[in-house]
Amino acid sequence: MADLVPEAGMVPATREVLEDNRLRRDFVDDVVAALEADDSDGARALAAPLHPADIADLFELIPATYRQPLAEALGDTLDADVIAEMNDWVREALLDVLSASQVADVVSELDTDDAVSIVEELDPDEQREVLRALDPDDRAAIEEALSYPEESAGRLMQRELVAVPEHWSIGQVIDFLGLAPDLASDFWEIFVVDPGHKPIGTMRLSWVLTTPRSIAVADVMQREQSLIPVDLDQEEVAFRFQKYALISAAVVDPVGRLVGVITVDDIVHIIQDEASQDVLRLAGAGDGDINEPLRKTIPVRMWWLLINLGTAILASSVVAAFESTIAKLVTLAVLMPIVAGMGGNAATQTMTVTVRALATNQLTSSNSLRMIGRELAIACANGLGFGILMGIACQLVYHDTGLSLVLFAAMAINSLVAGLSGVIVPLVLERFEIDPAVTSTVFVTTMTDVMGFFSFLGLAALFGLTSTPG
Incomplete structure (x- = not known):
């Protein structure tokens, strides 16, 4: 068994089942054996401690006939984070066996960009059922994203962001971050906007945390920033991130209002997907996914x-x-x-x-x-x-x-x-x-x-x- 150094966010139990950052074959065989024996508790005990990305890999590695039984065995462990990490074809097949309300529950737990990536793959009838099952705010955000062209910044961006006015002080920003309800779960930059909600600058969290409370936001923020048009192709978005070493970037509508943010974790997937697509298209191999029907x-x-x-x-x-x-x-x-x-x-x-x-x-x-x-x-x-x-x-x-x-x-x-x-x-x-x-x-x-x-x-x-x- 390989002696692995645990990575950030990795559950300690995964050290026993990972080798070279991949699930060991004997572990996958043990999960399949438990499912064959209708031992749902055993399958859950094996898979539940894994990182969401590793659970998603497990679904891809086991035979297709065992994916639904594994989903049933995992129960609540099969949450939105796992669904978001799944291979597109595996996820589509799994969502087909879930009810519209179950899919809506998954979608409502995700950031807008991940939610859109799931909903856009559904059939039109399924889309309507899932959207009807969502609360009005989530439904409006997803419908707006779906109105943008495929593979555009509007589909890629998430609506969850932090924006403050430039007349605030750093102290007011810190107080806002501590008290604001429904704050974005992950962010690296705070956007500064004018009264028309147009972005005029950015502040990194490190600047906010190391600046005296009395200093004005206008004196700390960086006014130069890369603004992403909402209809820009995702390949061009990835190029900008690569060229300017961006961690996140504001997305603006045609009149310049801040409507979303794109983060570097999304861009990593885009770069990988675009590179793979170009190679596969040169060979005429389609998507080139071994899970494609x-x-x-x-x-x-x-x-x-x-x-x-x-x-x-x-x-x-x-x-x-x-x-x-x-x-x-x-x-x-x-x-x-x-x-x-x-x-x-x-x-x-x-x-x-x-x-x-x-x-x-x-x-x-x-x-x-x-x-x-x-x-x-x-x-x-x-x-x-x-x-x-x-x-x-x-x-x-x-x-x-x-x-x-x-x-x-x-x-x-x-x-x-x-x-x-x-x-x-x-x-x-x-x-x-x-x-x-x-x-x-x-x-x-x-x-x-x-x-x-x-x-x-x-x-x-x-x-x-x-x-x-x-």
Whole structure:
């Protein structure tokens, strides 16, 4: 058993069941065995002491048929904190077996941002039932959040925050924090607002606690702050947090009023999700979640493979056009996959770097030409280097100078096409507001395959390579 150092907030009992910050397999097996034996008390005794995040992991690790029995065994232990930490697909399946009033009880215990993330995944009919079961204040806050675009700051923000007027003293702020009912449970900054409830500054809690009570808020607050428009895309929100090292940021409506706050713990999830989505979209793998139902995973992958089948047929049609040339020199059929394959791999490298640069705002219209020039230089170096290497290898194996030169030229040409297409295709798609992470692969792969076959076979036909090399 690993000797682990307990982390902040970790229940001591979890030291016996965690290894490398993951639930041990034997512990998960013990929980499943208890559920199989209908020993609800035993399952509860095992799982209840865990941290909410570890309980959420437990639901993901056990077979789907045991999730509802585990939920029933946990009873009140299965609280809002556990639900909020669950994998989206696991949570959706679990909420399906709960009544609207039970879901409403869970939602009412959460901060607005976590509550919205649960309610927005429900079917429209279920949404209406859950919203009707909420008290009017919670219902109004969630309905307002749902009115904002998906994956926007309005969906991401929480309404629970602390705001004070600038004419107060530090003493008044401290007294307010001690006496105010329904104060936000977690906050790091206090927002300073004007009479129109527009944010004009911020104060960190450390400043408040270390400043004499008589000092005015206006003399302590920091007036420069990053304000997040309520309709800003969550990916751009994450970029601002990363760029300016923010812990929290005020969210403002179109007229500049303070309507919410976004905290860094939410941004960590966004950064992880956005990075995963871009990688999975490049591969056409859908959400890539092992808990996603097969009925949703299979159509997504089949559709992507169908598109790639079409591009493969297009590439094969180029080969078919040079059928007579290949028949006269069978060696061409051996070498042409090398040309196309190397081009495809080089294009994937460039495309991945470009999509990442676009996602992180490293690549913009101001430096796109420099990026194209950079990738073109890399493509030239790779094309010449590997072209010379394969030309020499071809000469040593087949002793055919013409074939070696054609192979060298084709690899150099296709490398240039790969470098240019890998950067230009994502840039063009981004210009037309099409997600380059979704569609770049199809276009780039097709271009490198077609150009690889066309350049190699076309040059072979042009230079009359029709005799078998000696």
